[in-house]
Amino acid sequence: MTFTVAVKRPPQQDRARKTQARLLDVAGELLAEVGIERISTNMIAARAGLSPPALYRYYGDKYAVLEALGRRLMTRQNAVLEAWIERHAPRGIEEMAAHIGDLLAANSAVTRAEPGAVWILRALHATPSLVHVRIESHRHVTERLLDACAPHLSGVPRDQLWQRLRLAVELGFAADEMLYEEDRAAAQTVLSDVARMLRLLMHDLADA
Amino acid sequence: MTFTVAVKRPPQQDRARKTQARLLDVAGELLAEVGIERISTNMIAARAGLSPPALYRYYGDKYAVLEALGRRLMTRQNAVLEAWIERHAPRGIEEMAAHIGDLLAANSAVTRAEPGAVWILRALHATPSLVHVRIESHRHVTERLLDACAPHLSGVPRDQLWQRLRLAVELGFAADEMLYEEDRAAAQTVLSDVARMLRLLMHDLADA
DNA sequence: TGTACATCAGTGAACGCGCGTTCACTGATGTAC
């Protein structure tokens, strides 16, 4: 009796773990250089110094590579979020509102550090089989923020709060993406304006 | 002496104008059905009841089709914007702030009416050769709003106002896109929350 | 410490496929007389 399992076993050797990570790095670079339309498994393998079949040892297909790349970026963004929540959430909603700018800046720094980050985000946005990754991540962020805010906003119905925060998350990421496309707007200005808007939104919630 | 001209002559006959529009309609449908990754010129032509070369009479290449599709959508959105400005801008900033929700709703209605609209927007977002279309359109909207607002906000430096409005435009469109991806948030709630946020932003500007 | 051996990592060569696009052509349309 045989099974065909879609999920790849994690690599056993050190060489393999490095190869796997290198494939993602290379995929990010290539996404930045040629875009989603022209990136290919053969191209990724070649740039990583591998023959085409080697890629398939680690990723089931082309989209699995992009999905892993997307998840890696979002994991890094989540780490930033967790640090921020741990630091500011216990001290109340005012404290959080006052430091929204820090969160945006830290998140933006993660994106900036990732080669081809904008294109990763765009790929997640535009590839049918990957849209769910982005949505799941945004929902996750929303829920973490909900847990952080809810205790201080007991007057607001939980699902209304969820929806507001979900929107705030979407807008935060949208602003971050805009930094890479709109060279007529200064990054610092955009981030501080978004922070201001989100702060207004939080005060608005707190008053309700 | 011969010239090779990239721009296609506009069609001369009625049949041709209908064919040209049909190609765009079909491209929108297919974008919705199979996504950017799998749409092809051959597919578009076939669905339109044409042989592949016929498409090239109207559009220089694959991206010209998508670009035309994107521009058509943005032209329709612009019409909505112009109507809104004409109606509310002369009556001052308060009047505009009070009716931001109308603008968002009208814009959203245009998107909803367009087959495959989300995928058009995503294609504009994600295809390297098309990103400029979206950016140009957002800048155009920004400038129209700037013209409408500036007379009532003489205290705010023009380029600061531009940057704020640019951001507001980006966020407005981001929220519109979100309506199609996030089924846990009610369209009406999202739109009214965005309207509220943008209103807060305008008041914030007016106070400065 | 040396080596036999099982397992893991990576290869060479090839596949069928559908892509975007072009060519030389035919059929449809509209207009001048």
Added chain:
DNA sequence: TGTACATCAGTGAACGCGCGTTCACTGATGTAC
């Protein structure tokens, strides 16, 4: 009103190409004795 003719709209067949992926294989690694 009829028709000859120029122009415009659309076709049939084919192209070279690079794609994603698979196969049966070889070389590298690590471990038990």
